[in-house]
Amino acid sequence: MTESEFNDLVDATLEQIEEVLDDAETDIDVQLGGGILTIICENHSQLIFTRQAPVKQLWLATKSGGYHFNYSAEEVSWMLDSTGERLDHFLKQAYTAQAGETLDFDLTGA
Numbered sequence: 001m002t003e004s005e006f007n008d009l010v011d012a013t014l015e016q017i018e019e020v021l022d023d024a025e026t027d028i029d030v031q032l033g034g035g036i037l038t039i040i041c042e043n044h045s046q047l048i049f050t051r052q053a054p055v056k057q058l059w060l061a062t063k064s065g066g067y068h069f070n071y072s073a074e075e076v077s078w079m080l081d082s083t084g085e086r087l088d089h090f091l092k093q094a095y096t097a098q099a100g101e102t103l104d105f106d107l108t109g110a
Contacts, residue, residue: 001056001073003053006056006071009071010051010058011035013078014037014049016105016107017037017039017091018032018037020103024101024103027042028040028099035050035051036048036050037049041095041098042099042101043098043100045063045098045099046061047061047062047091047094047095047098048061049061052068055068056070057069057081058071058078058087060087060091060094062094062097063098064094064098067080067090068080068082069087077107078107087105087107088105088106091105092105
């Protein structure tokens with residue numbers, strides 16, 4: 001994967017996540033810029049996505065720890081490097097645990 005392809009995939013993923021959060025009927029603040037997506041939950045906790053171009057990974061920081069995702073063309077999804085779990089499934093669980101609210105993150109094709 002080229003750096004340009006990597007950046008396009010990250011941009012598309014972060015935009016999809018932002019759309020889900022914008023459509024949510026909760027008080028969530030979303031900041032997207034410079035390849036960083038910061039989600040500020042109603043309880044003031046944060047989830048932060050960052051792109052890591054040198055290793056071609058998407059990183060997620062939560063209260064419970066940091067997680068690294070690799071893109072799988074076969075799965076057409078970002079996959080957690082330690083378990084192979086899809087990003088959309090992991091994010092739903094992480095968001096619920098941290099924010100105390102449930103959102104579905106359908107990131108098909110990103």
